[in-house]
Amino acid sequence: MTRVSVFSSPLLLGFDHLERVLDRASRAGNDGYPPYNIERIGPAELRITLAVAGFAKDDLSVTVEDNQLIVRGRQTDDPERVFLHRGIATRQFQKAFVLADGVQITGATIDNGLLSVDLSRPESVTPPRQIAIR
Template sequence: MSTLDFSPLFRSMIGFDRLANALETAYRTEPGGYPPYNVELLDENRYRITLAVAGFTEAELGIEAKENLLTVTGQRQANESEGNFLYRGIANRAFERRFQLADYVKVQEARLENGLLHIDLVREVPEAMKPRRIEIRAAGASPAIEHASTERPKAA
């Protein structure tokens, strides 16, 4: 397996080294796995991850969001009444799924219904990070922001 060289991108992109690491990790990650999942774009700032976790209860599932990493785990409780199976096609194993989240993406809600775990995510960009319009002044025009004078008025 070869590695990808992202150095040409860094000539014109500043501060995207984490993007290169994410692409390299995605390149090395095997597709598939257990449990199967969907990632859905609901609108510009809302996403949903849906995992097929049939047979798991809320108590057997765990969701942890730390920094930009979302980890979903499932640990089946030992069942005393295990039968004598001739064939076992339903997966009954523990799992851990990790999802790398972009900056400002937060978990909004998680719910389990009909064997599907839905995790709703929302991107909340801080006001300071949103685009803003900068006024361009003509040469020689007075500044838009005037600073108060530091001199005290003279007493008469």
């Protein structure tokens, strides 16, 4: 089956980067674990909060790669523990959020099983530019 791109129009020049970003976003949005919230905490500030109960601070990593915020969690089993019943699974996860150009990570905190990542989205005003005709 041939995939037809919305950006294949000759009027949309230079949007191949945007197409790749949209592909990554659609693939990353399919996994529901861990659950998360995105909230506005100021005029240009956002907060992503992930429910990571059972993960210690050392089990989590927050990185930015290619305009993507990537949160990874990996729990390790303690071989000394003997379970009579195991209903809480240890699992790993990777959650990716596509960031717009200019968005910066201002910090990350963990409290009561909730990992909060704060982002800053500065206002960008691009004035119109006059192009000289030669």
